[in-house]
Amino acid sequence: MDVETLLKVNNLHVSFSTYAGKVQAVRGVNLYLKKGETLAIVGESGSGKSVTSKSIMRLLPSNSAQIEDGEILFEGRDLANLPEREMEKIRGSEISMIFQDPMTALNPTMTIGNQIIESLLIHQKLNKTQALQKAIELLKLVGIPNAETRVKQFPHQFSGGMRQRVVIAIALACNPKVLIADEPTTALDVTIQAQILDLMKDIQKKMGTSIIIITHDLGVVANIADRVAVMYAGKIVETGTVEEVFYNPQHPYTWGLLGSMPNMETKEDLIAIPGSPPDLINPPKGDPFAERNEFALKVDYLREPPMFKLTETHYAATWLLHGKAPKIERPLKLDKKRLTVTKPVQKDAIEITVPNEPLIEVKNLKKYFNIGKNELLRAVDNLTFDIYKGETLGLVGESGCGKSTTGRTLMKLYEATEGEVLFQKEAVHGKKNSSELKQFNRKVQMIFQDPYASLNPRKTVADIIAEGIDIHGLAKTKEDRRQRVYELLETVGLNRDHANRYPHEFSGGQRQRIGIARALAVEPEFIIADEPISALDVSIQAQVVNLMKKLQKERGLTYLFIAHDLSMIKHISDRVGVMYLGSMVELASSDDLYNEPLHPYTQALLSAVPVPDPMREKSRERIILEGDLPSPSNPPSGCRFRTRCPHAIETCAKMAPEWKEAKPNHWVACHIINS
Amino acid sequence: MKNNEQLLNGELTDDLFEIAGRRAEDSEKIQRPPLSAFKDSWIRLRKNKGAIVSLIILVLILILAIFGPYMNEYKYYETDYSAAYQPPSSEHWLGTDKFGRDQWTRIWEGTRISLYIAVLAAFLDLLIGVTYGAVSALIGGKVDNAMQRVIEILVGIPNLIIIILLIMLMKPGILTITIAMVITGWVNMARLVRAQIFKLKEQEFVLASRSLGSTNKRLILHHLIPNTMGLIVINMMFTIPSAIFTEAFLSFIGLGLQEPLASLGVLINDGFQGMRNHFYLLLYPAIVIVGIMVSFNILADGLRDALDPKMRK
Numbered sequence: 001m002d003v004e005t006l007l008k009v010n011n012l013h014v015s016f017s018t019y020a021g022k023v024q025a026v027r028g029v030n031l032y033l034k035k036g037e038t039l040a041i042v043g044e045s046g047s048g049k050s051v052t053s054k055s056i057m058r059l060l061p062s063n064s065a066q067i068e069d070g071e072i073l074f075e076g077r078d079l080a081n082l083p084e085r086e087m088e089k090i091r092g093s094e095i096s097m098i099f100q101d102p103m104t105a106l107n108p109t110m111t112i113g114n115q116i117i118e119s120l121l122i123h124q125k126l127n128k129t130q131a132l133q134k135a136i137e138l139l140k141l142v143g144i145p146n147a148e149t150r151v152k153q154f155p156h157q158f159s160g161g162m163r164q165r166v167v168i169a170i171a172l173a174c175n176p177k178v179l180i181a182d183e184p185t186t187a188l189d190v191t192i193q194a195q196i197l198d199l200m201k202d203i204q205k206k207m208g209t210s211i212i213i214i215t216h217d218l219g220v221v222a223n224i225a226d227r228v229a230v231m232y233a234g235k236i237v238e239t240g241t242v243e244e245v246f247y248n249p250q251h252p253y254t255w256g257l258l259g260s261m262p263n264m265e266t267k268e269d270l271i272a273i274p275g276s277p278p279d280l281i282n283p284p285k286g287d288p289f290a291e292r293n294e295f296a297l298k299v300d301y302l303r304e305p306p307m308f309k310l311t312e313t314h315y316a317a318t319w320l321l322h323g324k325a326p327k328i329e330r331p332l333k334l335d336k337k338r339l340t341v342t343k344p345v346q347k348d349a350i351e352i353t354v355p356n357e358p359l360i361e362v363k364n365l366k367k368y369f370n371i372g373k374n375e376l377l378r379a380v381d382n383l384t385f386d387i388y389k390g391e392t393l394g395l396v397g398e399s400g401c402g403k404s405t406t407g408r409t410l411m412k413l414y415e416a417t418e419g420e421v422l423f424q425k426e427a428v429h430g431k432k433n434s435s436e437l438k439q440f441n442r443k444v445q446m447i448f449q450d451p452y453a454s455l456n457p458r459k460t461v462a463d464i465i466a467e468g469i470d471i472h473g474l475a476k477t478k479e480d481r482r483q484r485v486y487e488l489l490e491t492v493g494l495n496r497d498h499a500n501r502y503p504h505e506f507s508g509g510q511r512q513r514i515g516i517a518r519a520l521a522v523e524p525e526f527i528i529a530d531e532p533i534s535a536l537d538v539s540i541q542a543q544v545v546n547l548m549k550k551l552q553k554e555r556g557l558t559y560l561f562i563a564h565d566l567s568m569i570k571h572i573s574d575r576v577g578v579m580y581l582g583s584m585v586e587l588a589s590s591d592d593l594y595n596e597p598l599h600p601y602t603q604a605l606l607s608a609v610p611v612p613d614p615m616r617e618k619s620r621e622r623i624i625l626e627g628d629l630p631s632p633s634n635p636p637s638g639c640r641f642r643t644r645c646p647h648a649i650e651t652c653a654k655m656a657p658e659w660k661e662a663k664p665n666h667w668v669a670c671h672i673i674n675s
Numbered sequence: 676m677k678n679n680e681q682l683l684n685g686e687l688t689d690d691l692f693e694i695a696g697r698r699a700e701d702s703e704k705i706q707r708p709p710l711s712a713f714k715d716s717w718i719r720l721r722k723n724k725g726a727i728v729s730l731i732i733l734v735l736i737l738i739l740a741i742f743g744p745y746m747n748e749y750k751y752y753e754t755d756y757s758a759a760y761q762p763p764s765s766e767h768w769l770g771t772d773k774f775g776r777d778q779w780t781r782i783w784e785g786t787r788i789s790l791y792i793a794v795l796a797a798f799l800d801l802l803i804g805v806t807y808g809a810v811s812a813l814i815g816g817k818v819d820n821a822m823q824r825v826i827e828i829l830v831g832i833p834n835l836i837i838i839i840l841l842i843m844l845m846k847p848g849i850l851t852i853t854i855a856m857v858i859t860g861w862v863n864m865a866r867l868v869r870a871q872i873f874k875l876k877e878q879e880f881v882l883a884s885r886s887l888g889s890t891n892k893r894l895i896l897h898h899l900i901p902n903t904m905g906l907i908v909i910n911m912m913f914t915i916p917s918a919i920f921t922e923a924f925l926s927f928i929g930l931g932l933q934e935p936l937a938s939l940g941v942l943i944n945d946g947f948q949g950m951r952n953h954f955y956l957l958l959y960p961a962i963v964i965v966g967i968m969v970s971f972n973i974l975a976d977g978l979r980d981a982l983d984p985k986m987r988k
Contacts, residue, residue: 019719274697292697299691324692411886434890441888454879458901467897468887504715515883522887 007033012070014051021281025051027234038211040221043231044537049214053180058087093123093174100183102163106155112166113151123174138169159628161192181213189398191625194608219610222617230254233288240314242614250316252293255330260542262571263611272542276507295328358386359558364419367409377633379405381582392559394573402582403562407528445519449531451511455503462499468522488517509540528560566609578602581640588666598668601641719981726977729970743783751784752935769959781937788938789919796918800911804864812872829862847930871903905982912975916968939964
């Protein structure tokens with residue numbers, strides 16, 4: 001081990017005992033971390049990336065998990081076999097960890113000051129006043145204003161982004177040499193994510209900490225990492241510097257990952273990786289990715305590929321690099337994507353299509369929730385827009401902006417507080433008899449966010465899909481019903497054998513496709529997709545998006561696509577509406593919106609999205625929004641965005657901006673923009 | 676097979692490097708055999724040794740409670756002063772008490788009372804508890820508010836007070852205990868079911884069903900009840916031993932069944948008085964009640980692990 005290398009993991013094997021058998025979560029991982037560098041571990045859920053990081057910290061549940069083999073060398077000591085007492089000294093002071101969810105990572109009954117000094121008192125033997133002084137310094141370091149007063153407050157007095165800063169402050173308290181961040185920004189909104197990533201980079205510069213960041217988001221990797229390790233089915237399949245992995249990827253899985261992520265310019269279909277990751281109870285022989293790899297060689301099914309060395313830093317485990325393997329050009333699309341990225345954003349000729357008839361008209365829609373004590377939660381406030389037949393309208397915004405409520409109100413799952421929604425010129429809300437309701441329910445359907453919560457765990461897939469068929473009496477006979485279920489399963493790319501199984505046997509992507517099949521069963525005209533892909537892995541997201549696009553083409557569906565992922569929404573939508581705190585701030589065709597965003601919020605949102613391109617990530621300027629989302633029960637007066645707006649003027653506080661058409665078909669609500 | 680092995684260890688021949696393409700279909704296949712939620716729970720339960728042993732003990736106790744009293748010629752009220760305080764022998768398997776009554780017969784007679792209480796507790800839980808909780812959660816709003824206040828009042832009054840009040844009106848006995856349980860026994864279940872249904876109501880699969888246009892009846896029968904079943908079973912298994920114990924306790928302190936009726940509580944009280952000289956009188960009923968209580972609790976624990984969908988992978 002040379003001086004530069006701080007941490008080295010050799011041939012790590014970790015398994016979990018479950019009642020179904022032994023899950024081999026990590027199967028021979030090798031990695032190293034140098035002083036002051038950032039290593040990103042990317043992979044889908046279940047690829048073993050979190051388990052690897054938890055093994056380094058020795059935080060695996062001791063009753064079920066076991067480090068079977070391998071060593072974890074940290075400054076010459078093997079952490080895998082260190083007694084627990086020794087490990088306690090290292091945890092927090094030498095290596096510390098940032099967790100995914102800032103809401104649960106803090107103890108709600110302790111002041112944050114006490115939580116920060118906890119490790120200082122244990123590891124650095126400071127007295128209480130010194131420690132508190134250090135805590136205030138740390139809070140200042142992570143950018144928390146009024147640190148002196150904030151240090152005495154409790155976690156619930158902090159917003160999500162602020163809490164994550166506190167978590168980072170705790171992790172940094174003892175000046176650790178290694179910081180492990182397990183999906184540190186996944187639970188945060190894009191604008192907050194941008195703040196936290198900047199903070200982490202800043203801290204690394206100041207303190208020289210080495211960082212291991214675990215993520216599934218290639219954009220985040222491109223933004224922050226020096227080196228990348230791509231994990232699949234418990235193994236590292238490719239590793240190298242960011243540039244090597246992003247610009248010269250060698251493993252077909254890396255190709256797939258990069259291809260399945262849209263950037264702002266992707267027009268054509270995404271390259272989805274078909275299939276699902278293997279079951280690690282019986283990991284496949286040979287290359288675990290072979291079954292999903294279109295270039296799989298015969299040898300892939302028989303033997304595990306070794307790591308082939310490409311450069312000093314770049315390694316990949318695929319037989320394609322063997323001398324005898326046929327030369328395979330990596331998918332052209334990947335290169336094309338890169339080309340368009342390096343070019344300045346080109347303007348498409350703005351097509352002014354004559355809008356055809358609106359399918360849905362939303363007029364001054366309001367939805368308030370009574371949250372007790374005479375407080376009103378203004379979830380949706382004064383929305384006006386149309387959805388045209390056959391189009392996809394995207395709805396983006398940060399969490400809590402009211403986009404899901406909008407979807408549910410359109411679908412009559414909630415009654416509107418005020419305003420109206422017309423579907424095919426007929427009012428959706430108000431009294432309806434049951435046959436009218438049934439008619440409406442057949443035409444409008446919904447796809448839900450959480451593939452784990454949206455399927456009834458006690459029913460078979462056939463019964464789940466056929467629920468609509470049963471309710472509306474669409475099948476005359478049992479045989480007819482079965483045939484319809486089979487057809488639907490095949491439409492969404494599953495097979496007939498799946499009909500008699502239960503939801504818990506499926507992976508997230510498969511479940512989401514079952515959800516789509518259920519919605520399609522009643523042959524709807526309009527589908528509201530409420531964050532249908534945000535709970536899925538990147539490669540699976542592309543499958544679902546491609547499926548939705550295909551179905552739209554075949555069946556002439558109209559979509560309302562709700563998401564917080566801007567690049568995905570840009571990819572799928574014809575027009576995009578941006579929401580902020582219950583109201584819509586901008587609505588335009590997706591090209592217009594992305595090329596010429598008018599509203600300051602849209603501009604900030606667009607600049608905050610990390611793109612999977614390291615060169616661009618490292619060079620571009622961001623508009624970082626200060627602060628957090630205000631509470632929707634007590635929104636700011638006038639323009640709701642004014643508290644975070646970099647261009648706010650006096651009028652903004654006085655009156656709400658008008659919803660106006662600034663350019664043809666480009667609507668915006670902002671005082672500083674004149675039509 | 677041999678061929679494969681050769682391929683695994685042999686030279687990397689050229690033909691190994693032909694493109695075979697993907698087998699995406701294979702990766703979509705689910706290798707594990709199909710499992711219904713019920714079967715899955717059963718497998719989990721079967722793996723839990725403690726739960727299975729408890730189940731066997733309970734079945735054994737149940738069989739003995741049914742057939743035990745008929746296995747010899749004595750009746751539980753039959754006294755025989757010439758044979759008082761006999762230690763266990765081939766004549767009287769578990770000995771006799773101060774009136775010469777056969778202890779074997781009395782123990783299983785007492786167990787019958789305990790099992791009657793168990794069935795009663797389960798029945799009340801299901802009938803009143805589940806319905807009350809479900810109605811409260813489904814209607815919500817003001818009705819829910821009123822129904823919850825009623826429950827709070829019931830919880831506020833200790834069981835013992837209710838029984839004592841009842842005894843002022845009627846004789847102590849099985850009927851009094853039954854009525855007392857009717858008044859308060861189902862409260863816990865009602866609260867749990869209410870909480871569960873409140874949670875389920877907001878779940879996306881219920882929203883999905885509503886958006887497909889399903890009626891309330893369908894929602895309840897197809898979605899809410901099946902998903903509450905596990906909780907109901909588990910809670911019932913915990914209520915039963917505590918109900919059994921309540922009866923035994925009341926009988927022990929003299930507020931429950933009265934002599935010559937036998938209940939495990941009555942027998943333990945009897946044995947307790949003669950504990951110094953005739954320990955067997957206390958020992959056997961104590962073993963039976965401990966067996967019932969421990970077995971029910973361990974089984975309930977096992978069921979909770981087996982039925983909780985959160986534990987499933």
